[in-house]
Amino acid sequence: MNAGIPVRWVLSQPELGLVLRGGASGLGRVITLVLTSELTEPQQWLSGGELVLTTGMGLPLSRADRSRYLEDLGAAGVAGVGFGIGLSHETVPADLVEAADRLGLPLFEVPLPTPFAAITKKVMQRLAEQEYEKVLRASRAQPRMTRAAVQGVRAVIKELSVALSATVLVVGGDSVVTEAHPRSPAAEILDRIGEFIAAHGESAGSGVIQVSSGQYIVLQAISAGQTVHGHLAIVTATALGPVDQVLLGHASSLLALDFEKPARLRMAQNHLNSQAIAMLLQQPGDPDSMWQHLTAAADRTGRIRALVLWCPGPEAAAVALDAIDARLRLLNRQLFAHVMGDHAAVLLRGSDTDELAEQLLADLPGDVRATVRAGLSSPHPLRRFSAAVDNAELAASAAAPGARPLELAALAGHALLAFPEAQRVLSAVSEAMLQPLIDYDDRHGTDLIGSLRAYLEAHGQWETAATALGVHRHTLRSRVARIESILGCKLDQALVRAELLLAVVSRR
DSSP, rough: OOOOOOOOHHHHHHHGOOEEEOOOTTTTOOOEEEEEEOSSSSSGGGGHHHHHESSTTOOOOOOOHHHHHHHHHHTTTEEEEEEESSSSSOOOOOHHHHHHHHHHHOOEOTTSOOOHHHHHHHHHHHHHHHHHHHHHHHHEEEEEEEEHHHGGGHHHHHHHHHHTTTTEEETTTSSSSSEEOOOOOOOHHHHHHHHHHHHHOTTTEEEEEEEEOOEEEEEEEEEETTTTEEEEEEESOOOOHHHHHHHHHHHHHHHHHHHHHHHHHHHHHHHHHHHHHHHHHTTOOHHHHHHHHGGGSTTTTTTEEEEEEEEHHHHHHHHHHHHHHHHHHHHHOOOOOOTTTTTEEEETTTTHHHHHHHHHTTOOOHHTTTTEEEOOOOEEEGGGGGHHHHHHHHHHHHOOSSSOOEEEEGGGTSSSSSSSHHHHHHHHHHHHHHHHHHHHHHHHTTTHHHHHHHHTTTTTHHHHHHHHHTTTTHHHHHHHHHHHHTTTTOTTTTHHHHHHHHHHHOOO
């Protein structure tokens, strides 16, 4: 706390010979500075906490003005008034004594043999001793807090509370008090802390609040880099001094380190998991220790699923993994992921649903999520996780940007046409195989292509195909014979029918 000496301490120094004449109720007022003034209106030069020494040479003549003189000093916040006798006044004027009692402003008599300089020296020495004592206490408190950090947050704030003789709180980002020593303060204190954080945001740095009770609340952000873990709040009767601020900063740093430990440990664990995946993707035959490391990624049956994200760039992939990691941390689960350029692969449990995979992407920034293609594999044994990654990679290539993760199984019936590479091959095959039939239809105004499709989709069943076309089966038989003649093939062969069906579907 700020250094200061109560007026009663000055009066208790026998060598000064000071005698209290009035204002006994204010003996607890704190002196922070001693000055001598013979001005009639010295209050305009004062800021509070001063012990004013005067011989009364500039004292007003009337009782009313002398009373106003003390009132103005009291309003300026002075700690007390020392009145030197034996020069301009033989005794302290009685009206001043009455005014001092009424104001609760200590007024004491300074005998002629006691120089004002002796009082000033005595007070300044005591103030210097206080500062030294505070530095000494701080030098002892800092190592105690450092040792207490091993035991955690509660031990650190206990040491800080003892060192500052104050109530110490740890306030989370949601303005909830998570730790308090020696006890949680009044509701008004908690309300003011919540208002400060709400007004300045969770990342607010430091601030000082004075409440109606006269107490001070000093807030200091507990931060490491750009991450704010909460606030340290000190509730005191007086404002903190420079040495107290050093202790507060030291405690804040210790708490930040304590809060950072889980985050640092998780970062290291994520890096190790990524390295294990990378090694096994490159050399699947690596020692069992690597496979053993990945068992935490699998479900109870030893199965995993792969979630692959196609991102617009490596930076977006890193942002996406950070968002997924935050979600998994809430589920008390590790992140098993590997980044390959602008692609990111995440291993999930085999029992995880596609709904969970979608939830993991929910916190991606909107501009990133809108560009990400996500593919999800089916469950695979852990030892075949590379196949699961390939499966999810293929699904991601067919997924729409910003859509929910696509499972390859969901493409049944049109999987080949979902992939650009397959589309290019099938289009080329379609053009090569069907062009004679297309030319024939163009020249004769027929629709042999439509008849061929109906026949193939009916699996060669004449009645079914003819009904779909709305013609007699003999008409369809005649058309199929003409198609076989034009294409130079026989449609009673399964492989021929399969290739032609792909060609017809691809053309459409």
